[in-house]
Amino acid sequence: MSSKIITPLKYLFQTIFILLVVLSGILPAHAQFIPEAPSEEQEQAEPQVRQDSLGRRSPRGSISGFLTAVADRNYERASRYFNFSGTAVDAENGDELAEMLEELLNQRGQILPYSWISEEASGRTDDNLEPNLEKVGTVTIEGETVDLLMEDVKDTEGEALWLFSSATVESIASVSTVEESAIAVERVLPKFLQDNEWGGVPVGQWLVALFLAAFAYLISWSIVSLIVLLIPKIWRKAQQEPTSGVIKAFALPVELYAAVLLFVYLTRETGMSIILRQRLSGITVIIGFVAFLILLWRLTEFIGTFSKRRMSSRGNISGVSVVLFLKRAAKIAIVIFGIIAILGTFGVDVTTGIAALGIGGLALALGAQKTIENFVGSVTLITDQPIRVGDFCKVGDTLGTVEKVGMRSTRIRTLDRTVVTIPNGEFSSSKIENYAHRDRFWYHPILGLRYETTPDQIRFLLVELRAVLYKHPKVASDSARVRFIKLNSDSIDLEVFSYILASNYDEFLEVQEDLLLRMMDIVNESGTGFAFPSQTLYFAKDHGLSTEKSRSAEEKVRHWKEKGEMPLPKFDPQKIKEIEDTLDYPPEGSCYRKDTGTGKIPGL
Structure with missing residues (x-):
């Protein structure tokens, strides 16, 4: 037998096994799923509320008490859950009315799962109904769907007493007979399977329920498998990650949820007993919720695996650690959330447990505050990078x-x-x-000149220093500038500002070194020199500044003035284009200089 057939059969047998285990717990003591009236111990535990012997203090207690009485065929007791006041219905016919309601529920009627019905004396306040009304189910009367409502009528002591409302009683009483054809199961079951009962339900219906559960899952599995098979053929993207992983994650949860919906529909359409359906309603709710938890689990597993693979391919080891931690934390949260929700479905009061978890979580968070802070910091570093x-x-x-x-x-x-x-x-x-992602380096030395420097010498320096920046192939010409910025206490300051086109710090140091040497040559050529941060004493043997070089610089400036070509306060754009990248770099004599004179460093 192929694996494609074995896999659905395995899930099928698992489903049947779970149902058998649950049913084995239901049959000997059906009160596990239909709560009985509160016991004397419960009355002693809550002395502030006077208990009702029939458990009618809440909507859930009343509906469970009614179904328990119907299961025991005690229709007289079941009639005590009706509110006859304000109606034309005779209370003495209450047992017939209770039996009629059972028949209506058997033929496509339904009662909400117990976990959806309030167990508080005040009922639900968020259902858009009157405060004293609670919807517990629906029945079909003459082709029209009628809501089953319970109302709080209060007893003589002013305590809550939830009964089927007078409007519901009148609607039920208006039915003359129930169509026999509506109860399909009774027409196909052998007589001995109808005569023998377990928990107030014919044995045959239990067997049919098992068959319908298996049939519903088989149909659901077939449809979902066919859809999963066809999607990649119709949608090409579904063959690639992450789409294919998401589709696989949804497959099993959709199978379970669809099977539950189909099972509920089939049990209602085939006229299964409302007692049986109500006892299985808790199971169907749990299976539907488990399907949702499985979906969350599978999506968490897929997202974690997919993210881990992406992080590993990029060499982000720390990111892999964070992904694994978050995946484990998400799975633990899913398990805890699932346990609490399932216990709540069974009617277990989880408020105390949630409060304890909250207090414990708060204590843990305070104790591990620094650890959590460091973890959040690591997540920030990995995501922000x-x-x-x-x-x-x-x-x-x-x-x-x-x-x-x-x-x-x-x-x-x-x-x-x-x-x-x-x-x-x-x-x-x-x-x-x-510093690792710089596209260029800031070059900004301050040149301090001696106070003997003449204005024309400063003009000469401003022009020649700018020319060096414009000419140099490793300087961004659009950022280059040289400005006379300050008369300092012991120097005349020129600010050089530009960006060096270097990919790393070592290359920046090479270019900076070359620029500084060239600027020293220009300062020396101007006839002036760099100032010292100290007082200068002149002796008779001091030859002072070079008169010849000073005249040469002044002459050059005079020549610029006469021709109207002085590049101050800034160079002419056309002149910049003429001299841009014309300076030899590396300088003459460098071991990196090529014979061709291109000025490019080998390998760059």
Whole structure:
């Protein structure tokens, strides 16, 4: 037998086994799924509320008490759940009315699952009904769907007493007979399977319920498998990740949920007993909820695996750690949420447990505050990625290369070759300066000249220094400028501003060195010199500044003035284009200089 056939059969047998186990628990003690009236111990536990012997203090208690009486064929007791006041119905015919309601529920009628019906004395306040009304189900009367309503009529002591409303009683009483053809199951079951009962329900109906459960799952599996098979053929994208993974994640949950819906529909359409359907309603709700939990689990598994694969392909090891942690945390949350919801479906009061979990979680969060802070910081670093392994950066006062970004901390190798470990919580909240992604380097020296420098010499320097920046192939000409900015206490200051086109710090240092040497040559050529931050004493043997060079610089400036070509306060754009990238770089005599004179460094 092929694996494609074995797989659905396996789930089919699992479904039947679960139903058998549940039913085995139901049959000996059906009160597990239909709560009985409160016991004396419960009355003693809550002395502030006077208990009703029939459990009619809440809508859930009243409907479960009514179905228990019907299952016991005690229609006289079942009639005590009707409100006859204000109606023309004779209370003495209450047993016939209870039997009539059972027959109406058997033929396509339904009662809400117990977990959806309020167990509070005040009923539900968010159902858009009057405060004293509660909807518990529906029945079909003469082709029209009628709501089954319960109303709080209050007893003599003013306590809540929930009964089928007078309007519901009149609607039921208006039915003369129930169509026999509506109860399809009774026409096909052998007589001995109808005569023998378990828990107030014929044995044959239990067997039919098992068959319908298996049939519903088989139909659901067939349809979903066919759809999953056809989608990739119709939609090409469904053959690739992540679409294919999402489709696979939805397959099993959709099968279960569709099977539950089909099972509920078939049991209602075939006229199965309302007692049986109501006992199985809790199971169907749980299976539907489990299908949702399986969907969340599968999506979590797929997203985690897909993200882990992407992180690994990019070499982001720390990201893989975060993904695995989040996947485990999500699965734990799904399990806890599922347990609480399922217990609530069975009627277990989980409020205390949730409160305890909340207090415990708060205590844990306070105790592990720093750990959680560091984890959140690591998630921030991985998602924002202000730094990566191998980046040269400055964090606070720490300057160095990032060696590792972990779940708790980040390690940086400093220039002194020491290792600094910074907690990620502190790291993510610090000012981070990353030097690894610069596209250019800022070159901005301040040239301090001697006070003997004449204005024409300054003009000469402004022109020639700018020309060097425009000519140099490693300087961004659109950013280049040289300005006379200040008469300092011991120097005349010229500011050089430009960006060097270098891909790393070593190359920047090479270009900066070349520019500084060329600027020193220009300052020397102008006939002036650099100022010292100290007082200068002149002796008789001091030859002072070069008169010849000073005259040469002044003559050149005079020549610019006469021709109207002085490039101040800025160069003419046409002149910039003429001289741009014309300077030899590397300089003459450098071992990197090519014979062709292109000025390009080998390999760059």
